[in-house]
Amino acid sequence: MKPLSPPLPKDWQLTPPWTAKHLLMGIALLALLAFTGSRLEMPRMIKEIGEAIGYSVGLTEKSPVATGLARIGHSIFPIQIAEVTEVSRIENFDRENLPLFARIEIQETRTAHLNTETLQMETGVEKKEVLVEPVGYLKIVLVKMAETLEIALWATALSILLSIPLAYYAASNYSPNKLTYFLSRSSISLLRSVPELITALFLVLAFGFGPIAGVLALALHAAGFLGKFYAEDIENADRKPQQSLEAIGAGKLKTLWYGVLPQVMPQYVAYNLYILDRNVRMATVIGLVGAGGIGQELKGRFDMFHFGHVGTILVVIFITVLLLDQFSARTRKKLI
Amino acid sequence: MLKFHSVSKRFDDGTQALSEVHLDIPQGQFCVLLGSSGAGKSTLLYMVNGLVTPTTGQVEIGGKMLNRANIKSIRRTVGMVHQQFNLTPRLSVSMNVLSGALPFVSYLRAAVMWYPRALRERACRLLAEVGLSPEHLPRRVSELSGGQMQRVGIARAFMLEPQVLLADEPVASLDPKVSRDIMVLLRDEAKRRGTTVVCSLHQPELAVEFADRIIALKGGKLVFDGTPEQLVAAGLDSIYQHDEPKPAPSHPVPHVAPQMLEALA
Numbered sequence: 001m002k003p004l005s006p007p008l009p010k011d012w013q014l015t016p017p018w019t020a021k022h023l024l025m026g027i028a029l030l031a032l033l034a035f036t037g038s039r040l041e042m043p044r045m046i047k048e049i050g051e052a053i054g055y056s057v058g059l060t061e062k063s064p065v066a067t068g069l070a071r072i073g074h075s076i077f078p079i080q081i082a083e084v085t086e087v088s089r090i091e092n093f094d095r096e097n098l099p100l101f102a103r104i105e106i107q108e109t110r111t112a113h114l115n116t117e118t119l120q121m122e123t124g125v126e127k128k129e130v131l132v133e134p135v136g137y138l139k140i141v142l143v144k145m146a147e148t149l150e151i152a153l154w155a156t157a158l159s160i161l162l163s164i165p166l167a168y169y170a171a172s173n174y175s176p177n178k179l180t181y182f183l184s185r186s187s188i189s190l191l192r193s194v195p196e197l198i199t200a201l202f203l204v205l206a207f208g209f210g211p212i213a214g215v216l217a218l219a220l221h222a223a224g225f226l227g228k229f230y231a232e233d234i235e236n237a238d239r240k241p242q243q244s245l246e247a248i249g250a251g252k253l254k255t256l257w258y259g260v261l262p263q264v265m266p267q268y269v270a271y272n273l274y275i276l277d278r279n280v281r282m283a284t285v286i287g288l289v290g291a292g293g294i295g296q297e298l299k300g301r302f303d304m305f306h307f308g309h310v311g312t313i314l315v316v317i318f319i320t321v322l323l324l325d326q327f328s329a330r331t332r333k334k335l336i
Numbered sequence: 337m338l339k340f341h342s343v344s345k346r347f348d349d350g351t352q353a354l355s356e357v358h359l360d361i362p363q364g365q366f367c368v369l370l371g372s373s374g375a376g377k378s379t380l381l382y383m384v385n386g387l388v389t390p391t392t393g394q395v396e397i398g399g400k401m402l403n404r405a406n407i408k409s410i411r412r413t414v415g416m417v418h419q420q421f422n423l424t425p426r427l428s429v430s431m432n433v434l435s436g437a438l439p440f441v442s443y444l445r446a447a448v449m450w451y452p453r454a455l456r457e458r459a460c461r462l463l464a465e466v467g468l469s470p471e472h473l474p475r476r477v478s479e480l481s482g483g484q485m486q487r488v489g490i491a492r493a494f495m496l497e498p499q500v501l502l503a504d505e506p507v508a509s510l511d512p513k514v515s516r517d518i519m520v521l522l523r524d525e526a527k528r529r530g531t532t533v534v535c536s537l538h539q540p541e542l543a544v545e546f547a548d549r550i551i552a553l554k555g556g557k558l559v560f561d562g563t564p565e566q567l568v569a570a571g572l573d574s575i576y577q578h579d580e581p582k583p584a585p586s587h588p589v590p591h592v593a594p595q596m597l598e599a600l601a
Contacts, residue, residue: 244422247385248496249411250438254446258435262426 072307079315080308083136087129102133137309141294141316148293149320151211152279155218159279160272162223167230174234174252184227191224196282200291211292218282222275229271233264269335273328280324284317337363337532338384338500343393345379345556353379354556356393361532361549363499366523368547369536370560372576375553377536381502384534385414398499412439415498415531417522419505421485425478429468429488432477433459436495455495462491466521483514490522494529501526503535507542515539519546540572 037043048065055063087093087104098104107128115122133139169175169184196217203213234256242259250258287295294313301309338361345354354376361367369377382388383395386407395402397410415436423432437455438446445451451459463472466487477485486506493501503522507515523546526533537543543550544564552560552567552575559574560567 238425240418240420240422241424243387244416244418244492245435245438247387247411247416248414248436248439249408250435253443254438257446258427258431258438259424262424265426 075305075307076311076314078308079311080306081135081138081312083133083140085131085133085136087131090131093131098131099133101135102131105130105132137312138316141297141312144294144297144313145316145320147211148283148287148295149280151214151218151283151293152276154215155222155279155283156272156276158215158219159222159226159275162219163226163230166223166227167234168256170227170231171234174256185231188224188227188231191220192228193224194221196221196286197289200286201289204290209290209292209296214283214286214291214293217286217291218279221282222279226271226275230264230268233267234260237263266335270332273332277321277324277328281321337361337365337398338534339396340380340383341394341396343380343383343390343395345376345383345388346391352556354390354553357553357556357558359551359558359561361534363532364527364530366526366533366546366548367535368543368550369534369553370540370543370550370575371536371553376556377553378504379556380553381504381534381536384500384502385411385416408439412496413499415493415496415501417486417489417493417501417503417506419508421477421482421489423477423485423488423492426476428474429463429477429480430459430473432488433463433491433495436492439496459491459495462494463488465525466491482510483518486510486514486518487521490518490525494525494531497529498531500532500534503533505536505538508538515542522546540567540575544568 048063051060051063052066052069054060055066084107095104107130109126109128110123111126112121112123114120166184166188169180170188172181175181175184199220200213200217203217207213207216237260241263242255245255245259283293284295284298287293287297288299290296294317298310298313301307301313338359340357340359342356342358343354344352344356346352357376357380369380371377379388383390384397384402386402397413400406400410402410424435427435431449434449434451434455437451437458441451441455460470460473468484468487468491472480472484477488480488489506501522506522507518510518519542522533522535525531535547544567547564550560550562550564550567551558554575560570562570
């Protein structure tokens, strides 16, 4: 049997899309991971995770990681939803006019005290009247969450406002000269390079505990982000519409407004929604350093080992972020 | 009206786009520029509104020499129609047309996108003249066909009430039928207003049909200046360069048909 066609000439050979260089780069990357991994105790991590998985399916006898996680889980669940307050601690308590769904309960606590006459330890039962609000704590957390959302909203609004002039001067084709370009580019990098948590720490020193420090810290960091992205989109926008407006002498600002902004609007909306989303998540964190919002509550409860309360806060944060995700996905779809 | 005083242009990379072009275009003339790609048509057009500054020589519009000081005021009297239409795609048809009057509106009005009544009326009238209907007003230009986009482009160019209209290959990306319609529209609108038009084209037949005067460039030099009849008499060979025919490429893959026949047998 003859071959169907003669062999191809030499110059019609295909070569593989990778070369020895790629292979060497892969080996070098693996070596780097191996070296850094041993410094970071990565083998121990893998061993203990393996143990924990083995423990949970009944293969290994003991696993400190699994038992530790289980202990945390048990202390968080059931999450704390009700709020219990001693009646004697409430000022101007009106027994006839209780809050909605609230009830008064008697709590008995055993106390030990020393009888000074007999010098014996005696146990007694102390009765306390407490006000039980079945969803009281949830309400407190939701109010704190609302404050967190407000912080995120204001931070986003301020960052947009701040980043517009920054972006104008940081876009190489609109910046009036090299100096303004350099100045705004470097301030954008500076804003972006300082983490919110650090900015918040300093601003809490300046403005005191509360949401002002939080709003400013988030806004400054996000302005760095938005300024960079806005500027790059302005630079990359299609030149043709801008050219036609420049040709009739419309001026830079009007050209930007009519020739660039409509083009980049979908991206801008996407950036702003991302920043809002990010600010909500960061607003829950910066409360840890006292900059307002739900983080402050979280830190307080955590430090007092009220893990049930911590659980409620975490669930509320999780649901909020989930809802926000849905909201931003829908808004984006509508606007683009 | 529009005068080129022996203008030349040498770009930074050393290409000589134009050399010593001298032209005098009277008010209301419909002037067509012909020439192959790279002959300097666009460069000549861009000199009128200062997008390109001549290396030597000067451009005169309405008795004024174009210079850095008066460029802004002169640009307000020069409309332009582009090959790729150069409309803002996500903006509505009406806003695109209104943006043609941007030099005349305040920053506040431009920002809130609400123009004075006179300009709004002019935009609507122009859109009706170029053959669009009211339902097109709120649409995005990206939803229109190529011909409709160029109609919007022409309406936008006339928003300035320009003395000179530059058209840079306005029909290069349109099919022959639509191209003719657009040229009819451009000529009629310009004639009605007495606007001077300088239009570069790649189709000599359209040039012969619509132009009052045909100017041809070749390698940056003026090679023809006359009426369409004179061009027909002279022929097109003088305008367009003919490349040397390239030798047909030899095929490195051997012909397989004989072997296949052999194998089948």
